[in-house]
Amino acid sequence: MAVTERRLEGKNVLVTGAARRIGRAISLALAREGANVAVHYESSEKEAADLAAEIGSLGGRVVAIRANLSDSNDLEGLVDRAREELGKLEILVNNASIFPSDTFETIDLESLERSVEINAWAPLVLTRAFAAQTERGHVVNLLDSRVLGFDRTHVAYILSKHVLSALTRICALELAPGIAVNGIAPGLILSPPGKDEDYVDRLARTVPLERRGAPEDVAATALFLVTSEFVTGETIYVDGGRHLKEYSGDGPDSR
Ligand SMILES: NC(=O)c1ccc[n+]([C@@H]2O[C@H](COP(=O)([O-])OP(=O)(O)OC[C@H]3O[C@@H](n4cnc5c(N)ncnc54)[C@H](OP(=O)(O)O)[C@@H]3O)[C@@H](O)[C@H]2O)c1
Numbered sequence: 001m002a003v004t005e006r007r008l009e010g011k012n013v014l015v016t017g018a019a020r021r022i023g024r025a026i027s028l029a030l031a032r033e034g035a036n037v038a039v040h041y042e043s044s045e046k047e048a049a050d051l052a053a054e055i056g057s058l059g060g061r062v063v064a065i066r067a068n069l070s071d072s073n074d075l076e077g078l079v080d081r082a083r084e085e086l087g088k089l090e091i092l093v094n095n096a097s098i099f100p101s102d103t104f105e106t107i108d109l110e111s112l113e114r115s116v117e118i119n120a121w122a123p124l125v126l127t128r129a130f131a132a133q134t135e136r137g138h139v140v141n142l143l144d145s146r147v148l149g150f151d152r153t154h155v156a157y158i159l160s161k162h163v164l165s166a167l168t169r170i171c172a173l174e175l176a177p178g179i180a181v182n183g184i185a186p187g188l189i190l191s192p193p194g195k196d197e198d199y200v201d202r203l204a205r206t207v208p209l210e211r212r213g214a215p216e217d218v219a220a221t222a223l224f225l226v227t228s229e230f231v232t233g234e235t236i237y238v239d240g241g242r243h244l245k246e247y248s249g250d251g252p253d254s255r
Contacts, residue, residue, distance in 0.1 A: 001212040006034030007227050012039045012086040013037050014079065016069070016126065017096025019044035019191050022142070024051055025215030026093055026222045033223060038082035038089070040096065041220055042068050059213065061086060069122040069228075070114070079129035090137040091226050092130040094123035094164075099192050102155050112156045118166060119160035127171050127181070135178045138226040141168045142218075145187035145239035149246035165235065172233030180232040182225045187239020209239030 013030050017023040019041040027037050028051070037055050041048035041064060048064040055062040063085040067074035083089055098118045100112055127139050144151070144158065147165045151158040164183070169183040188207060193255045204212040221238050225231065237243045 006032075007032035007223075008091075009018065011090045012088060013093065013226075014089050014126075014130070015093040016038055016040045016078075016122070017042075018093075019048035019051055019064075022186065022215045022218050023093075023095040025219040026049060026095060027055065028091075029216070029219035029223050030091070030226070031055040031058050031060045031062070033227075034060065035091065038062075038086055039064045040078065040082075041066055041101045042096075052194055054111075059124065069179040072088050072161055075122055075125050076129070077127060079133065085131055089135050090134055092137070092139045094126060094128060094139065094141045095224060096122065096143045099154060099157050101127060103153060104155055107155045112159060112197055115156040115160035119157065119181045122165035124162055124167055124171075126173075127167075131179055134212050137179045139171065139175070139179060139181040140222050140225050141165075141181070141183045142236060143168070143185040145185045145237050145243045146186055147235075148243050161188075162181050169233045176232060179230070180225075182231060182233070182236035184218055184221050184225070185235050185237045185239065185243065186213065186218050187242040189215060189218060189235070189238075202238075206242075206245075207239070208244060211240060213238055213240060 008030055013035045015023055015027045018027045018039040023154050035053045038051050039048050041051050052064045055164045065081050069075050123141055141164050143165050144161045146158055147161050168181055168183040188200050191197050200212050218238050222237050
């Protein structure tokens with residue numbers, strides 16, 4: 001039987017917020033293609049250890065690294081810590097995020113700053129550090145299918161994702177020709193904490209493809225982007241067509 005070549009054999013990857021949910025699926029998809037993975041986490045220590053064990057059983061090298069992305073020392077040191085463990089990083093996936101609830105009436109500067117800090121500033125600092133240690137590579141930023149429009153119940157969050165969306169295109173130009181920078185904009189994949197999964201299933205009926213996506217759909221897109229040699233500054237909507245509704249003004253109000 002022919003042995004299929006693994007597309008990321010020996011490549012070193014840092015995935016932020018990797019221990020659970022979408023970050024976990026992305027980490028596993030890249031590891032199955034032969035990547036060595038730095039599993040970044042903050043509070044999910046047990047889940048990070050479990051994921052590291054699972055990646056180790058696939059044969060890849062793996063390290064779990066705790067860092068609070070709102071702590072500047074942790075943030076500035078994260079790429080170096082991953083590189084010290086695995087060697088030069090060739091892929092960075094900015095997945096970690098916060099998703100606080102607020103509205104136009106309740107948003108304040110502090111909550112906006114906190115969302116921007118985790119969801120956009122941390123990816124900028126990590127991307128800069130990543131680019132300082134490799135001439136070639138890929139960065140993938142996790143956006144949101146609502147970056148074409150608005151999210152009336154998560155205003156600080158969606159503003160921070162608009163910043164990350166702009167940053168994706170800016171970094172694609174800044175880091176060319178060696179490093180490709182792209183975005184993935186997921187739609188209805190997993191319910192946010194505090195909402196049961198019925199919540200996403202109910203909203204999924206409003207999506208053109210009339211279903212929710214899986215973390216594996218997002219992971220497959222990440223794999224496509226990090227193995228593409230001629231795509232940069234692009235955003236792929238993994239949302240069953242939900243973003244198209246932003247143009248008609250009747251997008252659902254929340255995830
Ligand atoms: N879920 C969806 O359906 C959906 C839809 C649209 C967009 N997205 C985007 O896709 C990405 C993944 O979504 P998700 O729902 O899987 O993410 P999530 O569960 O909301 O968050 C991912 C991880 O971010 C980490 N994180 C949060 N604050 C941190 C901090 N201060 N320092 C370090 N790490 C921190 C947490 O790590 P620990 O658990 O280790 O603390 C958390 O597990 C996110 O960027 C999200 O905005 C998701």
